[in-house]
Amino acid sequence: SITIDDDEMIDRLSRMFVRSGASEECASLVRGAVKDGYRRLMRPSIENEVAAATKEKSDDAAIQMFADNVRQLLMAAPLGRKRVLAIDPGFRTGCKLVVLDEQGNLLQHDVIYPTPPANDFVGAADALCFYVDRYRIDAIAIGNGTAGRETERFIRDVMLPRKVQLFMVNENGASVYSASEVAREEFPNEDVTVRGAVSIGRRLIDPLAELVKIDPKAIGVGQYQHAVNQTKLKDSLDYVVESCVNTVGVNVNTASRQLLSYVSGIGPSLAANIVKYRAENGDFTSRDQLLQVPRMGEKAFQQCAGFLRIPGAPNPLDNTGVHPERYELVEQIAFDAKADVARLARDRNLLHSIELDRYVTKEVGLPTLTDIILELEKPGRDPRETVEETPYDDSVRTIDDLHIGQELTGKVNNITAFGVFVDLGMKENGLIHISQLSERFISSPSEVVSIGQNVRVRVMDIDTSRGRIALTMKGVAQ
Structure with a gap:
């Protein structure tokens, strides 16, 4: 008022x-x-x-916080090219199980019933072992919704035929994706439960590539996103998604139409043309080949080429952030160093011995040359960190298992202006108020934590009837 x-x-x-x-x-x-x-x-x-x-x-403040959260979520650590068994848990309807290859393609799907009321532990364990062994599974992704914890504990008790990593995956927005036009396009013959499980598995393999298919407002982070100016929010989120996609770079031979459409210079129609050309002519082997795609003009190519990657291309520069207009310069540097480009990218000592001042011109300054050298040091490397399992406390299954003073490990799954919500491995999330995040004064929780970060917390207060848990990080060794 x-x-x-x-x-x-x-x-x-x-x-x-x-x-x-x-x-x-x-x-x-x-x-x-x-x-x-x-x-x-x-x-x-x-x-x-x-x-x-x-x-x-x-x-403006709410949009900024939401945009920061979405950026952290999109830039979350990917598992990478691994075979994944994804499970969308449930009680009455069972747990939908899908097998994905290294590219996230659906190989097989099934339903198991390890949870009440069926409690088919033997049948579910047999099915798990069969799929893990037959498809050489590297990791299991479990949705963190209804029956998620129960399914995780069941899987941990199963003697699997090979060593497999186990991850809980935030499934917010998976149902939005499964009922979307994009999902119907990708899996016209599968029902929504299969599509939802596929989304959970793909989020583990590459969160960025999967989350761009969902309206960012449905991802489940932030505060007040439905009450703010929607035009401003959309502009801000589009910028964040585009920025994240361009920072990471896109494998032009595996990227979906949705992911390609966020690359600078490529809109939805050109992205569709690239995917269609790829389907008809096979994988791209060089960036120059992109110019053969219908409606790919010189201007669009100039804008997008540096963000598109082609792993295994004959020219190693096609898998780096070096733009094609600078290939000639890199080749000249390699020639002067009496090496080829491939050796230049492998030999760090040779790279650091180059006198960059010799190559400074009116068109190419020292910052550009420095960026080229940094890119050659790490061709094709993903700037995101590697994914980690969260070591939840097995003795904590419900809110009744908590007591004041107890120390636990949790995972930050939302940041708001007033504090941070932490997943403790059960249905209810705990809240660390902003005043309990640090001994020093902070104006925003983002100064201390980020989404997806594992944190150690202490229980301060428990309100069982309302399902509320107050936590603190003060005086807790991280």
Whole structure:
């Protein structure tokens, strides 16, 4: 609410408009007009103006926080090219199980019933062992929704035929994807439960490539995203997604149409043309080949080429962030160093012995040359970190297993202006208030933690009836 001292305002306005020396009858008339004008017109106008300015300021802060959260989620560590068994858990309907290859392609799907009411532990364990062995599974991804913890504990008790990593995956938005046009396009013959499980598995393999298919508002992070200015929010999120995609780079031979459409210079129609050309002509073997794609002009190629990667291309520069217009320069540097480009990318000592000042021109400055050398040092390397398992405490299964003073490991799954929500390995999330994040003063939780980070916390308070858990990181060794 906006509180204004009406008497003070009317007095001030009266001093401005009621002239001294005027007759009492005239002064009374003007004073009445001032009072009426203030109450009927001016006060509502002031309230609306202040409310609009405050709303705009609040919107900007909420949008910024939501955009930061989405950026962290999109830049989350990928598992990489591994075979994954993904499970969308459930009680009555069972756990939907899908097998994905290194590219995230669906190989097989099934349903197991290791949870109540069926409790088919033997049948479920046999099916798990069969799929893990037959498809040489490297990791298992379990959705963190209903029956997620129960399914995880069951799998941990199964003696699998090979060493497999186990991950809990945030499934927010998986149902949105499974019912979307994109999912129907990808899997026209599968039902929504299979599509949802595929999304869970692909999020583990590469979160960025999968999450770009979902409206960022449905990802389940942030605060007030449905109450803010939707145009501003969309612009901000589009920028964040495009920025993340371009930072990581895109494998042009495996990227989906949705992922390609976020690359600078490529829109939805050109992305569809690239995918169609790839399907008809096989994998791209060089960046120059992109110019043969319908509607790929010189301008679009100039904008997008540096962000598209071709692993295993004959020219090693096609798998780096070096733009084709600088290939000639790199080849000249390699020639002067008496080596080829492939050796230049392998030999760090040779790279660091190059005198970059020799190659500075009006078109190419020292910062560009430095970037080229850094890119040659790590051709094709993903800038994101590697994914880690979260070591939840096995003794904690429900809120009743907690006690005040207990120390636990959890995973940050949402950041708001007032604090951080932490997944403790059970249905309820714990909250670390912003005042309990650090011994020093902080203005934003993002200064201390990021989404997906594993943290050590201590239980401060438990409200079982309302399902609320208060946590602190103060005095807890990380």
